[in-house]
Amino acid sequence: MRVSFLYHALGVREQECSGIRYEDKRIILQLQTREEKLRCPCCKSKDIICSGSHIRTIRSVPIGSKEILLELKFQRICCKTCGCIRQENVHFVTGKQRYSSKFKKLVVELSRIGTIKDVANHLHVSWDTVK
Numbered sequence: 001m002r003v004s005f006l007y008h009a010l011g012v013r014e015q016e017c018s019g020i021r022y023e024d025k026r027i028i029l030q031l032q033t034r035e036e037k038l039r040c041p042c043c044k045s046k047d048i049i050c051s052g053s054h055i056r057t058i059r060s061v062p063i064g065s066k067e068i069l070l071e072l073k074f075q076r077i078c079c080k081t082c083g084c085i086r087q088e089n090v091h092f093v094t095g096k097q098r099y100s101s102k103f104k105k106l107v108v109e110l111s112r113i114g115t116i117k118d119v120a121n122h123l124h125v126s127w128d129t130v131k
Contacts, residue, residue: 006031009062010068011102027066030124032073033088040079042088052076058092059099059125061106067124070100074098099129 006012006029014037019030032053040048053075060068075088094098107130110119120130 007062010070013069013091015072015090025066026069027063028069028071030071030073033075033090033105036073036076038088040077040082040084041089042084043079043082045079045081049078049080050075051078056093057098059103061100061102062123074126 002076003016004113006015006017012031014033015031016034017029017031021028022028027106038048038050039046053073056072056073056074058070061067072090072093074090076085078085090104094101097104107119107123110122110131114122116127118131120127
């Protein structure tokens with residue numbers, strides 16, 4: 001998948017798509033950070049060692065009537081410069097949230113013209129997520 005599409009449609013900037021799956025009414029994109037973009041979360045050094053990873057599923061903005069899920073491979077980074085051992089920072093996900101920044105903005109925009117229940121039903125998420 002083209003990097004420009006990921007950026008303009010989903011707000012994904014430093015990741016690359018390694019695979020796409022279609023399940024039911026969902027499109028699942030498998031993403032990981034490009035190797036040249038990996039840096040230490042503390043000192044921003046490029047002198048790092050990747051020591052493991054785990055997959056998180058992040059909800060992104062829908063395309064048409066299809067839900068978009070991002071299966072993001074988060075790298076565990078050991079910095080040779082400062083000795084920091086942390087998980088990589090991803091610019092479009094804040095903390096441990098399970099949705100992207102673009103999804104959050106979409107929920108806020110839809111909340112201006114509909115009720116919380118309407119927005120939750122339209123986006124196929126729980127009432128609590130919208131709240």
